Amino acid sequence: MxxxxxxxxxxxxxxxxxxxxxxxxxxxxxxxxxxxxxxxxxxxxxxxxxxxxxxxYKKPEWGIKSIEVGGRKVAVHERTLISKPFCNLVHFERNVSAWRRRRDPKVLVVAPLAGHYPTLLRGTVRDLLPDHEVYVTEWQDARFVPRAAGPFDLDDYIDYIIDFLRFFRGNVHIMAVCQPTVPVFAAVSLMEGMNDPAVPRSMILMAGPIDTRENPTAVNEFAKGRSLNWFRHNVITQVPWPYPGMMRLVYPxxxxxxxxxxxxxxxxxxxxxxxxxxxxxxxxxxxxxxxxxxxxxxxxxDLTAEFYLQTIETVFLEHRLPKGTMVHRNKRVDPAQIQRVGLMTVEGEKDDISGLGQTKAAQDLCKSLPSNMREHYVQAGVGHYGVFNGKRFRAEIAPRIRDFIKTHQRRRGIWARAFGLAA
Structure with a gap:
């Protein structure tokens, strides 16, 4: 009701x-x-x-019509490459030469599915576009997805990420902002465990809850102080008529x-x-x-009830990923399998949603990753949103991400040529 x-x-x-x-x-x-x-x-x-x-308020528009590339203004067009019931893969296509498109690294930005629309990352996308081919996961509002499309939980989310990565056949860098750090980290771990050639060249995890036991924030304490049944009985409700998702259970x-x-x-x-x-x-x-x-x-x-509850249980109540007990479709998620994917973690000094150390925990879980394929950065003076948006992101964080991506673009290219694979 x-x-x-x-x-x-x-x-x-x-x-x-x-x-x-x-x-x-x-x-x-x-x-x-x-x-x-x-x-x-x-x-x-x-x-x-x-x-x-x-x-x-309705879903905002991206509104990125043009950017400056190499000192000149170029047009930008949104193009949907893959359409799934709960998410579209959108390419921000720049009107640049074919040579530049091939040269610039591809970056898949995984937007949060945590209540706000993906357009919350508008500034992030705009700041990446001058030097990268940018793709974004555009999650759909659950109240507009008919029940006939079926359920959508954390396992489905991970499947979506794996499908999108396979679309690029290994020629992509993946960036997860906040909530998706856990499913992206899990997806890459699973792909490495399968020796999947489509693993990304690098992975950038930003301000996410990899291990919420580290410096717990008010958000973490609120979740920890309640049972899963409390969330199920107090925040889950049905989508009413006349929405297409009528009678779907959601976290509104x-x-x-x-x-x-x-x-x-x-x-x-x-x-x-x-x-x-x-x-x-x-x-x-x-x-x-x-x-x-x-x-x-x-x-x-709105978020589907099954996705929301599974996330609460897996990430905030039972901490399954850092404890090594997280399972995806009966297969254990083991970050120690990651060996080929460069890892960068980024945190904000004043983050009151994902506390300091929660994202860095991914570094400790990647036990098999060489030290020269890792980087951790803490941005002084910024809160949660400042990690991926605003002046400090543009001036201090984005250049470090750009350099990290370039390094691993070259490294994978050398590795691929040495083994006779496509770079």
């Missing part, structure tokens, strides 16, 4: 939102004398805040958003208060920055 009550509330607020938006436009109309008065600007600001805080995005907001409630309240004052002052640039951030932050998607 929880989801049905939420939808009922959204429907009940629709007329009020429409009225608020109409009156907001009235008070901002340059032909209305009240638009130039403090009272008119205050009224418009209040109405905008009401409309924005009660709206259900609006509950995840409540958790996100609750972690830093004072900060969000302050941000909206500043928006109110900026609107009154006419500070359009600051107001636009607020809108841009919250249009992304407040857009959330």
């Amino acid at each position: 929880l989801y049905h009550l939420y939808e009922l509330n959204q429907a009940a607020l629709t007329p009020a939102r429409a009225a608020a938006d109409a009156y907001r436009l009235l008070f901002r109309n340059p032909l209305n004398p009240a638009a130039y008065t403090p009272m008119g600007r205050s009224a418009a600001a209040v109405l905008e805040l009401f409309e924005r805080t009660t709206r259900r 995005g609006f509950l995840q958003l409540s958790g996100f907001m609750g972690m830093n409630l004072d900060r969000h309240i302050t941000a909206h208060r500043e928006l109110f004052h900026n609107l009154i002052r006419g500070d359009g640039d600051s107001a636009d920055k607020h809108r841009e951030f919250y249009d992304e932050f407040l857009a959330v998607m």
